[in-house]
Amino acid sequence: MPDAAAPASPSQPRNPLHGLTLEAIVRALEAAYGWPGLNERIPLRCFESDPSVSSSLKFLRKTPWAREKVESLYLFMLRDQRRQQQGAAPR
Template identity: 60%
Template structure:
């Protein structure tokens, strides 16, 4: 058995942790824009989203893919805290 962590970016992550990380990073409006499902766009909550995602494999796959993309490809518009900047920094 090896002491190195597996290469799977979802290793040790629950669906709830993934969803919380995505909401923290993007917020509900942006998450709903990126993955157009009702539970992200109409009265969103972690609980209702988890119920839907656990019953809907295609939606869960999209959420997991967005999480992997977020982890492996940092945003070029992210600030020091990792959140997207709304405005580009002034030059000069």
Template identity: 65%
Template sequence: MNGAKDPLHGLTLEAIVTELVAYFGWAELGQRIDIKCFRIDPSVASSLKFLRKTPWARAKVESLYLFMRREQARADRPSA
């Protein structure tokens, strides 16, 4: 099955945005991905509305999410 290899499989866009906000905060998220819905009066609802209509922005959000997960995994590994 292809879904098993896709790290985003089973995740909603809302879950991805919510985790990114919890990890980075709106200010840093707006710096990392320069879209208005992250910088001006940000909310999960307005972000979802924009991201669902804008494939390039959604791709950036998904890419940043995967980066965040790699960073979390690296931080969770015990140092030798």
């Protein structure tokens, strides 16, 4: 499984999703927000009712609009983490 913080490959140097699996994205979001937090941000039954990575993956692979929302939230999370790291760095 690719590291969620792995650098982008030379073929798509500006695409932070390149090389990441949907599973890695869902696991990173779940680790950051938990299932209740994910359901708060993107209200989907797969995050609310008996949530699991496998049930979420099944739904997201069949539902492009939901997958786009999850990928957007992941990119937001990365930007937010970068901002927090920069704000915590001594000047």
